[in-house]
Amino acid sequence: VSLYVVLKRAAAKVVVNLRKGNSGILFDNCDIAKEEMGYSLRNMPYSTSMLEDGEPHAVSIRRTDFIADASGMFFHWTDTLVTIACYVYAYAWESTEFFDKGTRMMVNLPVKMVNEDNTTSDYHDSYYQVLLTKNNKFERNTYYEVNATIDAPGAIDHTNPEVLENLTYSAREWTDVNLQVGADSKPKYLRVNKD
Numbered sequence: 001v002s003l004y005v006v007l008k009r010a011a012a013k014v015v016v017n018l019r020k021g022n023s024g025i026l027f028d029n030c031d032i033a034k035e036e037m038g039y040s041l042r043n044m045p046y047s048t049s050m051l052e053d054g055e056p057h058a059v060s061i062r063r064t065d066f067i068a069d070a071s072g073m074f075f076h077w078t079d080t081l082v083t084i085a086c087y088v089y090a091y092a093w094e095s096t097e098f099f100d101k102g103t104r105m106m107v108n109l110p111v112k113m114v115n116e117d118n119t120t121s122d123y124h125d126s127y128y129q130v131l132l133t134k135n136n137k138f139e140r141n142t143y144y145e146v147n148a149t150i151d152a153p154g155a156i157d158h159t160n161p162e163v164l165e166n167l168t169y170s171a172r173e174w175t176d177v178n179l180q181v182g183a184d185s186k187p188k189y190l191r192v193n194k195d
Contacts (some may be wrong), residue, residue, distance in 0.1 A: 002138035009174060010048055011087040012138040014146065016105055016130055018082045021151035024114035028122065029077050032071050033110035036124050037075075037083055042104045045091035045138070052140060082109060092137035103138070105130045111153050126154035134169050145170045 013134055076083040086105065093102060107128045112120040130148055138144070147168045154162040 006127045007177045008073065010050065011081050011089055011138060012144060013143045014088060014105075014132050014138075016084045016086075016107075016142045017145065017147045018084070018107070018125060018128075019147065019149050020080045021149045023151040025150055025152065026112040026114065026120065027077070027079050027082060027150075028110040028112050028124075031077050033075060033124070034075075034109050037082075038075075039048075039086070039089070039105055041086060041132075042106060042146070044103050045089040048089035048140070064087070085094075086132075086140050088132070090138050090140040093151065095136060102136070103132045105132055106158065108149065108158065109154060111150065113153055123153040123156075125158070126158050127156070127158045129161040129163045130166065132195040139171075141174055143172055143174045172189055 017135070084107065087101060091103075107130065109128060110122070110124045111126050112122055114120055120143045128148075128150070129183050130146060132138075133144060133145060148164040149166070150164075152162075
């Protein structure tokens with residue numbers, strides 16, 4: 001007996017790509033730097049309705065894991081590109097509040113700077129801020145990508161991060177994946193809420 005079920009994600013996935021610029025900046029991808037690197041999200045929507053229509057009868061679901069470090073599965077790190085993934089719930093800001101309350105990623109990305117005498121300076125505290133969407137909203141079941149270039153060390157103070165400019169954005173629906181549960185030696189599992 002086969003049971004076919006259509007599931008739709010309640011969240012949006014956001015991937016931030018931080019590329020090394022041409023200004024003598026180097027990503028410090030040693031193990032110590034990766035332990036110091038991390039991110040948090042500001043003005044993140046923390047809950048959503050279980051059903052897409054958002055009616056009051058819909059069960060509310062929440063997430064609290066909004067801080068991560070570079071040792072987790074949310075990071076891919078090379079010497080020229082750092083990719084960070086996060087998940088947010090659908091939300092639409094009023095246009096008058098977006099610039100104050102739009103979701104931002106605060107990243108500590110340790111870097112090295114090549115000096116004129118070919119020596120390097122280490123910046124273990126190097127904080128950047130990335131605006132995660134440009135159009136005032138996140139939609140569920142959508143994959144967002146943000147691209148930025150790092151040309152200089154970030155701010156030393158995490159409360160006043162360097163705001164990255166000239167960001168490029170793209171958005172598309174997450175692709176569908178068919179899972180045959182139990183069909184091979186490495187099955188994939190889905191956990192479905194009882195409600």
